[in-house]
Amino acid sequence: LSRAQAEAARLAAERDAQEERAAGLEAAAGERDREKSTLLAMCDELMNRLEGRE
Numbered sequence: 502l503s504r505a506q507a508e509a510a511r512l513a514a515e516r517d518a519q520e521e522r523a524a525g526l527e528a529a530a531g532e533r534d535r536e537k538s539t540l541l542a543m544c545d546e547l548m549n550r551l552e553g554r555e
Contacts, residue, residue, distance in 0.1 A: 502510065
């Protein structure tokens, strides 16, 4: 391969790795959003229970 072809291949591999990392980060963010929603629902339920006791 010529130098330009080798550089293009290196950049393509780097781009692929960055896209893979981005997909992993998006998946982690989605999981955090689901956890946050679950925790907020639990907090709402607890607050409703506490308010019902007053």
